[in-house]
Each structure stands twice: as structure tokens, then as C-alpha cells.
Amino acid sequence: MSTSTPNAAVDVEARERAIRAAMSPTGRAAANAKKKVTSPLASVIAVALAVLWTLPTFGLLVSSFRPELAIKTTGWWTFFSNPQLTVDNYTGALNASGGGGLAGAFINSVVITIPAVVIPLCLAALAAYAFAWIDFRGKNFLFILVFSLQIVPLQVTLLPLLTLFVKVHLAGTFWTIWLSHSTFALPLAIFILHNFMKEIPGELIEAARMDGAGHVKIFFRVLLPLLTPALAAFGIFQFLWVWNDLLVALTFAGDSNVQPMTVVLANLSGTRGTAWQLLSAGAFISIIVPVAVFISLQRFFVRGLLAGGLKG
Amino acid sequence: MDVSVKFLTMALAILLFVAVVGVILFIAGRSERRSPSLVAYVFLFPSLLMLSVGLLFPAAQTIYQSFFDAAGKAFIGFGNYQTIFSSSDEILVLRNSVFWVVVTPFVATAIGLLYAILVDGAKAEAPAKALIFLPMAISMVAASIIWKFVYEFRPDQQGVKQIGLLNQILVWLGGSPQQWIVNSPWNTFFLIVVMIWIQAGFAMTILSASIKAIPNDVIEAARLDGVNAFGMFRFVTLPSIRPAVIVVLTTIGIGTLKVFDIVRTMTGGNFGTNVVANEFYTQSFRASNQGLGAALAVLLFILVVPIVVYNIRQLRASEAR
Numbered sequence: 347m348s349t350s351t352p353n354a355a356v357d358v359e360a361r362e363r364a365i366r367a368a369m370s371p372t373g374r375a376a377a378n379a380k381k382k383v384t385s386p387l388a389s390v391i392a393v394a395l396a397v398l399w400t401l402p403t404f405g406l407l408v409s410s411f412r413p414e415l416a417i418k419t420t421g422w423w424t425f426f427s428n429p430q431l432t433v434d435n436y437t438g439a440l441n442a443s444g445g446g447g448l449a450g451a452f453i454n455s456v457v458i459t460i461p462a463v464v465i466p467l468c469l470a471a472l473a474a475y476a477f478a479w480i481d482f483r484g485k486n487f488l489f490i491l492v493f494s495l496q497i498v499p500l501q502v503t504l505l506p507l508l509t510l511f512v513k514v515h516l517a518g519t520f521w522t523i524w525l526s527h528s529t530f531a532l533p534l535a536i537f538i539l540h541n542f543m544k545e546i547p548g549e550l551i552e553a554a555r556m557d558g559a560g561h562v563k564i565f566f567r568v569l570l571p572l573l574t575p576a577l578a579a580f581g582i583f584q585f586l587w588v589w590n591d592l593l594v595a596l597t598f599a600g601d602s603n604v605q606p607m608t609v610v611l612a613n614l615s616g617t618r619g620t621a622w623q624l625l626s627a628g629a630f631i632s633i634i635v636p637v638a639v640f641i642s643l644q645r646f647f648v649r650g651l652l653a654g655g656l657k658g
Numbered sequence: 659m660d661v662s663v664k665f666l667t668m669a670l671a672i673l674l675f676v677a678v679v680g681v682i683l684f685i686a687g688r689s690e691r692r693s694p695s696l697v698a699y700v701f702l703f704p705s706l707l708m709l710s711v712g713l714l715f716p717a718a719q720t721i722y723q724s725f726f727d728a729a730g731k732a733f734i735g736f737g738n739y740q741t742i743f744s745s746s747d748e749i750l751v752l753r754n755s756v757f758w759v760v761v762t763p764f765v766a767t768a769i770g771l772l773y774a775i776l777v778d779g780a781k782a783e784a785p786a787k788a789l790i791f792l793p794m795a796i797s798m799v800a801a802s803i804i805w806k807f808v809y810e811f812r813p814d815q816q817g818v819k820q821i822g823l824l825n826q827i828l829v830w831l832g833g834s835p836q837q838w839i840v841n842s843p844w845n846t847f848f849l850i851v852v853m854i855w856i857q858a859g860f861a862m863t864i865l866s867a868s869i870k871a872i873p874n875d876v877i878e879a880a881r882l883d884g885v886n887a888f889g890m891f892r893f894v895t896l897p898s899i900r901p902a903v904i905v906v907l908t909t910i911g912i913g914t915l916k917v918f919d920i921v922r923t924m925t926g927g928n929f930g931t932n933v934v935a936n937e938f939y940t941q942s943f944r945a946s947n948q949g950l951g952a953a954l955a956v957l958l959f960i961l962v963v964p965i966v967v968y969n970i971r972q973l974r975a976s977e978a979r
Contacts, residue, residue, distance in 0.1 A: 392776040395769065396789050399855065402804045405823055421821050453661055457668045465675050473705040482695035495709060497966050498717055499916055501935065501955040505942050506716035520667055529712030532705050560690045561697045562683050590797035592919045597943065608799045612923050615803055622807065629800040640795040
């Protein structure tokens with residue numbers, strides 16, 4: 347890590363280091379060597395915590411497959427003595443008439459998320475390259491500025507941004523959400539990618555420059571392939587951030603037909619707080635994608651999440 | 659809007675964006691011959707433009723606006739800030755935010771640490787951790803719905819059965835059902851439980867990683883000295899992972915300060931559960947009190963700073979050691 351990086355960099359760095367240690371084979375071996383005699387009490391507490399953490403989700407999952415009347419008159423635990431299964435709740439929640447119209451909102455979530463991940467990732471990669479490998483005037487000042495923007499809460503930007511979007515006739519379109527998510531992601535994305543780029547040996551860049559390659563060529567041919575894990579980690583973090591976001595979507599798309607699922611669900615919970623057949627199925631429709639991402643890409647996911655701890 | 663139109667808009671946006679990046683790279687390639695440092699400015703241009711227009715400028719505008727009245731017309735000095743610290747509604751909001759920020763990081767970290775230690779080296783460590791970590795992957799809106807169902811209340815009448823797990827357990831134990839998210843001030847703590855449920859996985863993951871990074875010889879030496887399990891935790895594990903604990907505490911603290919989704923989804927800020935981040939949203943976008951909304955946003959910003967500074971100073975100290 348370069349000495350020019352501000353000190354606050356350390357905490358993301360420390361986290362990164364800890365994760366790497368945990369994921370490396372030696373780290374795992376150490377863990378095995380450390381294996382202690384586990385007392386029965388410890389096991390009981392661990393199992394109790396695991397059950398406590400899982401049961402709420404499990405209860406709602408079971409409920410989402412029970413008929414409306416059953417959900418509203420008996421507890422979900424009675425399902426096991428009196429099983430009744432239906433998918434009506436899911437068709438109801440997806441359907442706009444009578445339900446939340448989550449089918450359309452699901453499409454909106456997809457349409458919102460993809461550009462909101464791709465755009466900041468590419469722009470941040472360019473900026474991070476400039477900060478890591480090109481010398482220019484004002485570099486340290488600009489880097490510290492971008493770095494410190496990480497701690498700015500989104501809230502301070504929302505109202506002026508909304509006014510601006512109204513002025514340029516973008517209000518209520520996908521563009522507002524794409525642009526704002528992209529902007530908010532930049533400080534952290536630039537910072538993380540810069541750290542990764544700095545770790546690439548300088549000789550590699552030097553050698554390429556000796557061969558007469560320009561910065562554009564080095565960026566594409568040398569750095570981008572090496573950066574894939576970092577891009578994946580941040581990409582997944584940003585994906586989940588945008589997919590799960592409520593505040594930005596509510597502010598910019600609150601009253602329009604580009605609402606993502608979080609907004610529709612939150613509204614449903616406010617207006618029809620006792621419609622558990624819709625809420626339970628709706629919640630699980632919105633959970634499916636991030637959980638699938640989590641299960642299939644757990645390692646990247648954890649790294650991305652750790653790297654993004656400060657965001658928001 | 660039709661589904662196909664939506665996807666077409668998305669494709670158009672991505673194409674437009676690719677074109678912009680193409681132009682940037684073309685200009686960068688051209689300017690490279692003249693001066694290599696010019697490339698840096700070309701690479702940085704789109705990011706800096708977006709950050710200026712989308713973050714710096716609006717933030718400055720919000721700070722400015724926080725000194726104006728509800729309509730944003732008349733200058734009222736620190737009037738909005740005075741309101742925050744004197745009106746009884748706003749003081750309740752501040753009090754709740756203090757509850758959130760004090761309780762969530764410590765409880766979530768304690769549970770995360772306890773669990774990390776308990777499952778460390780266990781046979782099913784990975785899946786056991788995944789169970790605790792999973793809430794981190796889902797939206798706070800979904801998490802709130804999950805917990806709202808746990809807290810669901812049915813009046814205590816003949817023939818009416820509880821459908822919320824917590825009240826049913828209470829009934830099984832011989833108690834009478836409670837309106838967990840209505841009865842103030844305890845309802846705030848039942849909302850905080852949701853945030854703890856989400857954040858414990860984060861704490862566990864980081865602390866578990868740093869526990870595994872403790873050098874083996876340190877542990878062996880302590881064991882040879884005959885240190886018992888508690889002593890091991892107190893004198894070996896805890897000092898070794900102290901920097902990570904601070905990172906976890908402060909990160910959760912910052913996240914909790916800005917918590918909005920949970921309060922909005924579960925109570926809408928009613929029943930005395932409002933917090934600063936939700937009050938900001940209400941004042942800015944529902945009550946159209948621009949000035950007060952802006953002041954609340956600035957307050958969030960101001961409250962984040964000492965946490966970040968503390969974090970940086972602690973880490974500097976631990977680096978120096």
C-alpha cells in the first residue's frame with residue numbers, strides 16, 4: 347500500500363487483509379490447528395443463536411405458501427400439523443390488480459440495477475488508473491477529496507438533486523436512479539480499485555511502457571485482466587446495494603412507474619400492513635435474487651461487502 | 659411503460675455510456691502524444707464531473723438551505739438547528755437515534771463475536787456462518803417485513819389465535835400478548851432488534867477472519883502457561899482483534915445512524931419510533947419543510963464525522979504499535 351494513501355484507508359485495508367488471511371490455505375490450516383475442545387454449553391448456545399437467526403425468515407417462508415385464511419387465523423407453526431399448500435400468494439403478489447404488481451417492479455429492479463453497476467465500475471476503473479499510475483498536478487489533493495467524499499451521507503444530496511432532475515426534465519425516469527446510484531458509488535469504487543491497482547507490480551507497467559504502449563493500451567491489456575477479481579467484488583457489492591436500496595429509489599421514483607421492488611414492498615407494508623399473504627410472498631420474491639447471488643458467489647460477496655462497509 | 663420499452667431504455671443507456679467511454683479513450687489516446695499527464699485528466703473527467711454535480715454541489719446547497727425557512731426563501735440563521743434541539747418532537751427523534759446508535763453496534767458486535775468464537779473450528783463452520791450472515795444479503799425492507807410478522811399482534815380474546823411467533827411464545831408461557839411495535843418507548847428496541855439481526859453477520863464475518871489471523875505460536879504459548887478459556891479470550895483473543903472490533907463497531911454505528919428503511923417499513927415513524935434519517939425524509943419530501951430537512955441531513959453528516967475520526971485515530975494508534 348502506498349504511503350500517499352490517507353490513513354483512513356487503513357480500515358478497509360485491514361479488513362481486506364483479515365479476509366485474505368482467513369481465505370488463504372495457511373489461514374485455514376491455522377484455524378484447524380486451533381481447534382479446541384468444544385463444550386456442550388458452547389454448542390447449545392451456538393445452535394440457539396443459529397435457530398434464533400433463522401426462525402423469523404423460516405416462519406415467513408412457510409407462511410408465504412399457506413392459504414390467506416390460514417395465515418390470518420392460525421400461526422405458521424400449525425402448518426406442520428395441518429399442512430395446506432398454495433402458490434396463490436405468489437401469483438397474487440406478482441399481479442398488479444389485487445396485489446402489489448411485483449412482476450413489473452421486479453423488471454424495474456433489474457433495469458435499474460444493471461446500468462447502476464456497470465457505469466460506476468467502468469468510470470471508477472478509469473479514475474483509479476489515473477490515480478494509481480499516472481503522475482499529474484493536483485493528484486494528492488484530488489485523491490484525498492474523492493476519498494473523503496465516502497463519508498458524505500446520501501441524505502445531504504437528495505433534495506438538491508431532485509430539484510436538478512426536475513429542472514432538466516428527468517424526474518420520474520430511470521435516468522435519475524442510474525445517475526444518482528452511479529455518482530454515490532464512485533468514491534468507494536475509485537478508492538477500492540485504486541488500492542487493488544497499486545498492488546500490481548510497477549515493473550509490469552514499466553515493461554509495457556518500455557515496449558511503447560500508451561496508458562490507454564496498458565489499461566486495457568495489462569490492468570483490466572488482472573483486476574477482474576476486484577471488479578467482481580465491487581460489482582457484487584454495488585449490485586446488492588442498488589437492488590436492496592430504498593432511500594434513493596423512493597426519492598427519485600417514489601411516485602412513478604419505474605419503482606423497484608423495495609419501494610412497492612415498503613408501500614404495501616404501509617398501506618396493507620395486515621395483508622400477510624401478499625407481504626410474505628412479496629418479501630420472498632425480492633429476496634430470491636440477492637440470496638442466489640450470495641449462495642453462488644459467497645467469496646466475492648463477502649469481500650465486496652467488507653470493502654463497502656463505510657458506504658452510504 | 660411496456661417491458662420491452664424499459665429494456666430498450668436500459669440498452670440505450672448502456673450504449674450511450676459505452677459511446678461516452680469510447681470518446682474518452684479516443685481523446686485520451688490522442689492527448690497522450692502531447693502530454694502523458696493530460697491522459698489522467700481525461701480519465702478523471704467523467705468521475706469528477708459526476709461527483710461535483712451529484713455530490714459536492716448538492717451537499718453545499720443543502721448546508722446553505724439549512725439556514726433557511728420551510729419554503730427555502732427567508733434566512734433564519736440557526737433557527738432550524740434550534741428547532742431540532744428544542745421542539746419536543748425533534749428531541750424524541752434525537753433520543754431514539756441515540757438509542758439506536760448506542761445499542762446496535764455493541765449488541766451486534768457482541769453476538770457476532772460470541773458466535774465467531776463458538777463456531778470457530780467447528781465441523782459445520784461455513785454453513786453455520788452462512789445462516790447468521792444471510793440477513794446481510796437481503797433488503798432492510800424485506801427484513802422489516804420478516805420481523806413485523808414475528809411481532810404481529812392479535813387481541814387477547816376467546817377463539818382468537820396469535821399468528822406472531824413472539825406473542826404465541828408469550829401466550830404459551832402464560833402471559834398476555836403485547837403490541838410490540840406500538841407500545842412506546844420499548845417499541846424502539848424491538849425495531850433495533852431488526853438492525854442487530856442484520857448487522858451481527860457483518861460483525862461475525864470480520865471478527866472471525868481476524869480471530870483466524872492470530873498467530874498460532876501466541877495461542878500455543880498461552881496454552882502452555884495454563885491459561886483457561888476465559889483468560890484466553892480476555893488476554894489473547896480480545897487484544898489481538900481490538901482493531902477489527904473498533905472497525906466493526908464504528909462501521910455499524912455509522913450505518914445505524916443513517917437507518918431509515920426499518921423505521922419507515924415497520925412503523926412509518928409513528929408510535930414514538932422516529933429517528934433522524936426518517937425525520938429527514940419526512941420533513942424534506944412529505945412535510946415540505948426544506949429548511950428543517952436540510953438541517954437534519956447536515957446533522958447526520960456532522961454526527962458521522964466524530965465516529966470516522968475516532969476510527970482513524972484508533973487505527974493509527976494500532977498501526978504505530
